[in-house]
Amino acid sequence: MSHKKELNFEINILPILDILSVLICFLLLTAVFVQIGTLDTKQAVGDNSTAGAKNPPSLWVTMAADGGVQLSLRNVPKAKVLESRIGKSTKGVNWEALEGKLKALRDQYPDLKTSVVRPEANTSYGDVIRVMDxxxxxxxxxxxxxxxG
Amino acid sequence: MKDALALGGGGKKQSLLRRDLALALPLTSLIDAFSIIVIYLLIGTQNGGMETQVPSRISLPMANHSQGVEKVAPILRIEKGNYFLDDKRIAARDLTDKLAEIKKNSEEKDLELMIQADTEMKYAELDPLIKAGSLAGIEKLKFAVVPGK
Structure with missing residues (x-):
């Protein structure tokens, strides 16, 4: 009878805690933390009248579906070359050439702060976002x- | 050695000593587990921005110059030519009316609209939304992106 009283009913929680901590570490390592950001644009609204208003200097970026990009300057009084074309590369848009051209334009025309992107119907949404970026x-x-149009 | 002798003694003293030992031992593991949980919570809360749900089947485009999501905005998702406004499917022809209704009911003057779309999507699928937003008087469009490095 006395032998029965000495039985240990305590649960050994040490291995349970060890397993739990290993599980938490595993979940932390395998979890994918997706952080979302936004790329903001300001659109012209339907009731905005442009009649009589002075338009700011702007750069129009026309994107072809095959990756070709055309840059056109509008309302830039001192601009000598109004249009420039960037040919497509083997992977689509020639990003290096576009980046260089944009940098050169900004250096040449500091007042040029507005841009409008004009993609074609078959242009990839990812490419449009990348151009805006x-x-x-x-x-x-x-x-x-x-x-x- | 002394401890082993004490434990081997038997009687009431021995059982008390065993119980004390059993209570004292799990503390280290408990502290470990809690510290891991605290680190986990810290990682989860340090981002600060709003939580936004994006379906796993949508692969958002990447952008290096994105901004954090700070305000709650109506979410318009485009999936294979279908439009979902806050997870509710709407027809393309109803986009303008729905957006105008949201704009009318909104307390904010400059209502923002968040757009979630797959990077492989064609621009033709985004076009009805651009037109509808313009007609509804929504100036600010926020394109959901994955922030780059």
Missing amino acids: HLKQSAFEGVGLSPL
């Missing part, structure tokens, strides 16, 4: 998207 990188403050 490059424009933001080149310190263009107002970046907008043009609807299809």
Whole structure:
């Protein structure tokens, strides 16, 4: 009878805690923390009248579906070359050439802060976002998207 | 050695000593487990920004110059030509009316709209939304992206 009273009913929680800590470490290592950001654009709204208003100097980026990009300057009084074309590369848009051209334009025309992106219907959304990202990188403050004609 | 002798003695004293030992031992593991949980919570809360749900089937484009999500904005998701406004499917022809209704009911003057779309999507699928947003008077569009390095 006395032997029964000495039985140890305590649960050994040490291995349980060890397993738990290993599990937590495993979850921490395998978890994917996806942080989301946003790329902001300012669009022209339907009731905005442009009649009589002075448009700021702007850069229009026309994107072809095959990766070709055309840059056009508008309302830039001192601009000598109004249009410039960047040919496509083997992977699509020639990003290095575009970045260099945007940087050169910003250096040449410091007042050039507005840009409008005009993609074609078959242009990839990822490429459109990447062009807008490059424009933001080149310190263009107002970046907008043009609807299809 | 002394401890072993004391434990081997038997009787009431021995059982008390065993119980004391059993209570004292798990503390180290407990502290370990709690410190791991605290680190886990710290990692989870340091981002600060708003939590935004993005379906795993959507692969967001990457952008290096993105901004954090700080405000709650209506989310418009585009999936294979279908439009979902706050997870509610709406037809393309109803986009303008729905957005105008949201703008009308919103307390904010400059209503922002967050757009979630797959990086492989064609621009033609985004175009109805750009037009609808313009007609509804929504100036600020925020494109959801994955912040780059």
